[in-house]
Amino acid sequence: MAIAHRKLEILNALDQKVQWLSTWVIHNANHIRKSTDGLKVGGHQASSASSATILCALYFDVLRPQDRVAVKPHASPAFHAIQYLLGRQTREKIENFRAIKGAQSYPSRTKDTDDVDFSTGSVGLGVAQTLFASLVQDYVKSHGLMRDRPEGRMISIVGDAELDEGNIHEALIEGWKQGLRNTWWIIDYNRQSLDAVVHEDLYKKFETMFTNYGWDVVVIKFGKLLQAAFAEPGGEDLKSWIEACPNQLYAALCFQGGAAFRKRLLSELPDNSPARALIAKRSDDELIALMSNLGGHDMASLLEAFHAVDHDRPTCFIAYTIKGIGLPFQGHKDNHAGLMSPAQMEAYRTKQNVRAGHEWDALEGIGIPRGEIEAFLAAVPFAQERKRRYEARVIPTPPTLDCPALSSMSTQQAFGLILNALARADSELASRLVTTSPDVTVSTNLGSWVNRRGLYAREELVDVFRQEKIPSSYTWDFSAKGQHFELGIAEMNLFILLAALGLSHDINGERLIPVGTVYDPFIERGLDALNYACYQDARFMLAGTPAGITLAPEGGAHQSLKTPLIGMGQPGLSSFEPAYADELAAIMAWGFAHIQKQDGGSVYLRLSTRTIAQIPRIMTPELTQDIVEGGYWRAAPDTHTQAVIAYTGAVAPEAAEAARALNARGIPTALLAITSYDRLYEGWSNAARAPSQVQALLDAVPTGALLFTVIDGHPSALAWLGGAGGHRTTALGVRKFGESGSVGDLYRINGIDAAGIEHAVEAHMVKSAASPARQTAGR
Numbered sequence: 001m002a003i004a005h006r007k008l009e010i011l012n013a014l015d016q017k018v019q020w021l022s023t024w025v026i027h028n029a030n031h032i033r034k035s036t037d038g039l040k041v042g043g044h045q046a047s048s049a050s051s052a053t054i055l056c057a058l059y060f061d062v063l064r065p066q067d068r069v070a071v072k073p074h075a076s077p078a079f080h081a082i083q084y085l086l087g088r089q090t091r092e093k094i095e096n097f098r099a100i101k102g103a104q105s106y107p108s109r110t111k112d113t114d115d116v117d118f119s120t121g122s123v124g125l126g127v128a129q130t131l132f133a134s135l136v137q138d139y140v141k142s143h144g145l146m147r148d149r150p151e152g153r154m155i156s157i158v159g160d161a162e163l164d165e166g167n168i169h170e171a172l173i174e175g176w177k178q179g180l181r182n183t184w185w186i187i188d189y190n191r192q193s194l195d196a197v198v199h200e201d202l203y204k205k206f207e208t209m210f211t212n213y214g215w216d217v218v219v220i221k222f223g224k225l226l227q228a229a230f231a232e233p234g235g236e237d238l239k240s241w242i243e244a245c246p247n248q249l250y251a252a253l254c255f256q257g258g259a260a261f262r263k264r265l266l267s268e269l270p271d272n273s274p275a276r277a278l279i280a281k282r283s284d285d286e287l288i289a290l291m292s293n294l295g296g297h298d299m300a301s302l303l304e305a306f307h308a309v310d311h312d313r314p315t316c317f318i319a320y321t322i323k324g325i326g327l328p329f330q331g332h333k334d335n336h337a338g339l340m341s342p343a344q345m346e347a348y349r350t351k352q353n354v355r356a357g358h359e360w361d362a363l364e365g366i367g368i369p370r371g372e373i374e375a376f377l378a379a380v381p382f383a384q385e386r387k388r389r390y391e392a393r394v395i396p397t398p399p400t401l402d403c404p405a406l407s408s409m410s411t412q413q414a415f416g417l418i419l420n421a422l423a424r425a426d427s428e429l430a431s432r433l434v435t436t437s438p439d440v441t442v443s444t445n446l447g448s449w450v451n452r453r454g455l456y457a458r459e460e461l462v463d464v465f466r467q468e469k470i471p472s473s474y475t476w477d478f479s480a481k482g483q484h485f486e487l488g489i490a491e492m493n494l495f496i497l498l499a500a501l502g503l504s505h506d507i508n509g510e511r512l513i514p515v516g517t518v519y520d521p522f523i524e525r526g527l528d529a530l531n532y533a534c535y536q537d538a539r540f541m542l543a544g545t546p547a548g549i550t551l552a553p554e555g556g557a558h559q560s561l562k563t564p565l566i567g568m569g570q571p572g573l574s575s576f577e578p579a580y581a582d583e584l585a586a587i588m589a590w591g592f593a594h595i596q597k598q599d600g601g602s603v604y605l606r607l608s609t610r611t612i613a614q615i616p617r618i619m620t621p622e623l624t625q626d627i628v629e630g631g632y633w634r635a636a637p638d639t640h641t642q643a644v645i646a647y648t649g650a651v652a653p654e655a656a657e658a659a660r661a662l663n664a665r666g667i668p669t670a671l672l673a674i675t676s677y678d679r680l681y682e683g684w685s686n687a688a689r690a691p692s693q694v695q696a697l698l699d700a701v702p703t704g705a706l707l708f709t710v711i712d713g714h715p716s717a718l719a720w721l722g723g724a725g726g727h728r729t730t731a732l733g734v735r736k737f738g739e740s741g742s743v744g745d746l747y748r749i750n751g752i753d754a755a756g757i758e759h760a761v762e763a764h765m766v767k768s769a770a771s772p773a774r775q776t777a778g779r
């Protein structure tokens with residue numbers, strides 16, 4: 001498709017403007033503002049320049065409002081500059097690039113105000129997010145939602161070194177399994193990473209890899225100048241020379257300039273090559289302009305490639321670029337954090353036709369009549385919708401969920417039963433629930449939910465075992481109406497899918513209530529993606545199960561002990577570790593509402609496979625409130641109380657048994673159930689503003705009483721309770737893992753069995769009597 005000449009002129013002028021502004025934004029942040037606020041020097045100039053033309057082609061021409069983009073982290077200045085030209089970014093924000101309240105270093109959907117679709121920063125994650133966002137868009141469409149809006153393309157501008165990240169490969173295989181559509185990944189193939197020049201011929205690997213996963217691959221290698229030169233006499237020789245030139249050398253020559261290219265070419269081309277004349281015809285400036293005219297810097301080549309796509313197959317574009325194009329350090333292997341000096345910047349300003357004092361003027365020196373460029377900008381297709389973020393109504397949630405009626409059960413079992421009860425009823429909440437799990441659907445108790453609600457796939461696939469009438473507990477039917485995303489084992493994919501599902505209200509305007517399950521220890525495998533999901537303010541419920549050493553004989557390697565600390569430390573995620581099914585029901589009911597609240601967040605449930613006898617009781621609104629706030633008294637203290645046992649989760653029977661035995665032995669002991677160390681801690685941290693639950697609970701404990709905390713996890717999750725109430729505290733828990741055995745054996749060797757707790761209490765009572773000032777942190 002030929003692009004109209006004038007349009008190309010305008011787009012090229014805008015590209016130059018973006019190059020200028022993004023370079024200036026960084027210069028301003030590092031050289032001008034630095035003197036007053038002491039900002040640390042670091043650059044995105046080379047990386048931003050590399051992608052600027054690709055971004056301009058997209059934002060000023062190719063994108064439609066429904067398209068969604070993840071911009072590679074270091075192209076943030078170019079992104080903000082484009083939004084500035086489109087009137088969607090303020091000068092104040094870009095003047096304060098990387099400062100408080102200013103535009104962010106890396107595009108951020110929560111912190112930036114100029115309509116970032118997907119945050120990036122941790123390389124690889126934003127890329128995969130586009131893939132999962134596309135699957136979620138299909139899910140939403142398949143379920144008859146989002147009828148009033150067209151499908152968007154999910155697009156990522158990818159740094160070539162990002163493809164080293166394993167999560168991208170994990171996402172690719174999942175995309176292939178799920179029939180991915182509508183996804184474009186545009187690789188900024190500058191053959192440079194942060195430290196160095198990348199391996200030779202990497203693009204060949206990319207090509208085969210993407211083709212292998214069913215993607216179309218489009219290589220955008222040469223710009224129009226080079227293509228025209230190849231058609232001249234000697235052009236063939238020139239092309240062969242370029243094709244054979246190693247990445248390092250090409251980069252070095254781009255840095256050195258036209259004269260160096262000339263010298264090299266003349267020394268390497270055959271004596272009789274007509275390419276010599278082709279080179280001789282050009283000045284040094286013309287020669288470097290020619291040799292750096294790679295596809296990714298050539299507006300016409302990019303537009304041609306993008307507009308040629310008339311299908312919804314996933315497509316990878318490999319756009320050849322030069323890192324730092326047009327800047328003094330173009331092609332230099334150390335340029336990732338390169339910054340132009342004030343003198344270099346002055347020279348660049350003059351070259352870009354920008355007058356001193358007019359650096360921020362959007363259309364300064366653009367060389368196109370103001371009216372024409374304004375009219376062009378006003379008609380940019382992407383900018384036709386001012387509001388690309390949607391609001392979706394809140395899906396009504398019941399104030400309570402029924403607790404499964406079993407006298408003994410585990411929290412994991414209760415979780416499955418609660419979901420099963422939801423699956424049976426015909427509520428709107430159930431219709432919006434989407435479950436997902438990385439190959440642990442059955443073993444995390446989602447099986448009965450899936451039996452009722454089915455697996456999701458755009459194309460129907462029946463369970464052959466069911467068809468053949470072979471008895472099986474689980475029906476594995478896939479359909480477009482299914483409500484469970486079955487993933488392969490890669491936990492990264494789980495969290496990125498949860499991020500995509502959990503942003504559907506904002507991206508697709510249709511709210512989904514995502515629930516993911518994972519073996520608790522493997523949260524750590526996907527931790528960066530979990531953090532990224534929370535950073536983007538995606539909303540979901542996560543069940544980590546089974547947790548801790550309580551899974552006992554299942555294997556030492558699967559024991560999680562740090563996850564309570566992850567739950568506490570992760571902003572945007574409220575974590576809970578109930579012991580009883582009625583607590584879990586109360587927490588889930590609260591959680592389904594919380595994940596939909598404007599100021600809410602996601603929810604993490606740390607669950608167990610240990611069957612424990614349930615407490616026969618009636619759930620009151622007060623108890624419900626205490627459970628979701630994080631704790632309640634099972635045996636309240638009084639003025640005689642000498643010891644308090646505060647427990648969390650599956651060790652509840654041991655804690656209760658120890659309290660009973662101690663009371664029987666004449667040590668008045670109270671019993672405190674902690675359902676959320678995270679919420680309690682959060683409340684305590686905000687105690688200056690509002691009364692905190694933990695202080696209300698501990699106020700009733702006599703000052704001299706000793707506090708003993710017990711958890712199947714790292715003891716520090718509860719050890720802080722001593723600080724909240726001012727009680728001397730002994731924190732019991734698990735600090736080593738890896739031993740398999742029975743629950744009893746493992747609790748015993750970690751000192752969290754009833755005898756271990758009793759022993760700790762008695763030993764510390766004696767010590768405390770002997771030396772009242774002594775503080776202890778562990779056993």
Ligand SMILES: Cc1ncc(C[n+]2csc(CCOP(=O)(O)OP(=O)(O)O)c2C)c(N)n1
Pocket residue numbers: 046047050072073074121122123158159160161162188190192193194323336
């Ligand atoms: C997970 C992660 N590891 C490391 C980094 C630090 N880092 C930032 S950019 C980068 C490499 C940049 O290379 P590339 O992706 O090719 O981008 P470009 O050359 O376009 O700047 C690295 C290692 C990061 N941001 N995220």
Ligand SMILES: [Mg+2]
Pocket residue numbers: 159160161188189190191192193
């Ligand atoms: Mg690179």
